[in-house]
């Protein structure tokens with residue numbers, strides 16, 4: 001194991017509370033080394049010293065390692081299945097479902113869920129909970145302003161109804177904005193309420209995690225769901241050990257707690 005990287009991980013854990021051990025080593029180490037080399041650092045020790053004295057670089061680093069690309073209705077086919085198959089089932093049980101977008105990045109996923117919920121149950125009282133570890137991403141999410149790359153899967157009708165064109169950008173309208181509540185949560189460290197959610201959406205997050213962190217997180221999600229609740233993961237993510245979590249697969253990327 002590279003001792004330069006070990007040193008860096010230890011220092012970052014102490015400084016920020018982010019445990020880089022939980023993320024896939026090769027991928028994370030490559031990203032960090034590339035970034036440090038771009039800044040002219042000859043080692044990760046030197047890079048860490050730079051982060052210690054330069055607040056802006058430190059914030060850039062945190063933003064960079066969290067990889068927070070997102071877009072509205074990411075994987076449209078999967079969202080369609082969620083909308084047509086899962087939402088009606090949830091809404092048959094309650095008009096006020098508790099929905100969580102975990103690892104929401106800049107908010108596109110949570111707003112997509114809010115649009116679906118608004119269309120299917122406009123009187124719904126609960127706000128969608130949307131959480132991330134990255135403060136910068138949450139700030140952008142609360143602003144709700146997106147360029148066209150992020151809205152390419154939004155149909156014309158929805159674009160007209162729910163977005164305001166501001167110059168080259170699109171702002172999500174207040175009717176949808178007020179239906180989402182953003183909070184900072186570290187999925188690996190913080191506790192979740194138990195037996196609480198009707199739907200947990202955690203997409204393109206576990207893909208970056210080492211197996212042990214992924215298993216631990218999936219156990220926590222399993223406990224946070226109500227019986228009969230659903231879990232929606234990313235297009236390239238698959239869950240194993242379904243029995244242990246008490247899940248069954250009910251669609252592509254869709255699982256139900258039985």
Ligand SMILES: C[S@@+](CC[C@H](N)C(=O)[O-])C[C@H]1O[C@@H](n2cnc3c(N)ncnc32)[C@H](O)[C@@H]1O
Pocket residue numbers: 066067068069070071074102103104105106109131132133134137185186187188189202203204205234
């Ligand atoms: C690629 S984005 C996924 C965004 C959205 N879910 C989607 O699929 O479009 C991954 C997000 O996971 C967040 N993340 C990574 N580790 C986390 C942790 N330990 N706790 C909370 N969020 C985390 C990152 O900050 C980032 O915003």
